[in-house]
Amino acid sequence: GQNIDQPTEMTATEGAIVQINCTYQTSGFNGLFWYQQHAGEAPTFLSYNVLDGLEEKGRFSSFLSRSKGYSYLLLKELQMKDSASYLCAVREKAAGNKLTFGGGTRVLVKP
Amino acid sequence: NAGVTQTPKFRILKIGQSMTLQCAQDMNHNYMYWYRQDPGMGLKLIYYSVGAGITDKGEVPNGYNVSRSTTEDFPLRLELAAPSQTSVYFCASSDHGSGEPNYGYTFGSGTRLTVV
Numbered sequence: 001g002q003n004i005d006q007p008t009e010m011t012a013t014e015g016a017i018v019q020i021n022c023t024y025q026t027s028g029f030n031g032l033f034w035y036q037q038h039a040g041e042a043p044t045f046l047s048y049n050v051l052d053g054l055e056e057k058g059r060f061s062s063f064l065s066r067s068k069g070y071s072y073l074l075l076k077e078l079q080m081k082d083s084a085s086y087l088c089a090v091r092e093k094a095a096g097n098k099l100t101f102g103g104g105t106r107v108l109v110k111p
Numbered sequence: 112n113a114g115v116t117q118t119p120k121f122r123i124l125k126i127g128q129s130m131t132l133q134c135a136q137d138m139n140h141n142y143m144y145w146y147r148q149d150p151g152m153g154l155k156l157i158y159y160s161v162g163a164g165i166t167d168k169g170e171v172p173n174g175y176n177v178s179r180s181t182t183e184d185f186p187l188r189l190e191l192a193a194p195s196q197t198s199v200y201f202c203a204s205s206d207h208g209s210g211e212p213n214y215g216y217t218f219g220s221g222t223r224l225t226v227v
Binding site for chain 1: 151159169216
């Protein structure tokens, strides 16, 4: 089985930077995903890491350390529209390409 | 390109009633999934399918059934609805092995179900 932990809620100011941490325990790691979910909507894909290191995509970056079972999502130059939940999800080396999701981190961006 | 289509978007059921949540995808994805999301929580896997005729249980399958007679469709059946099944249900698909670099999911827009 898997255990995925991320903070419940974070608050930041428009224009600032926020880092959302995710720790996981898994028997066979095969990739980590970050999804963004606005209230009342479906999750949308943000980033994917399978090797250690940093993946950068515009204002969003994601980091992975497999030895530490740790990832973070970095949101830079925060905008009001970034207020959403951010879901960390881990894929195991098992049939079905299944993702196990953390509980999500709700980010509130204030003016 | 419709992607993953879920119907209905909203539904209120009485305790003990049954219903089927529909999910269809037009991307020829072989893998499909049903998740539920309770308020303020992450997604929990109910059932999944790796191809037509093949289904398997996820983390929270009790009270649900699925079928996969075609690649496109993956309906979720609720028998004897209970208040504990009040949730938002998401269907998703992925195309494992197609050359996509990360085999991420494409989600439907969700079905908000209330059991009273």
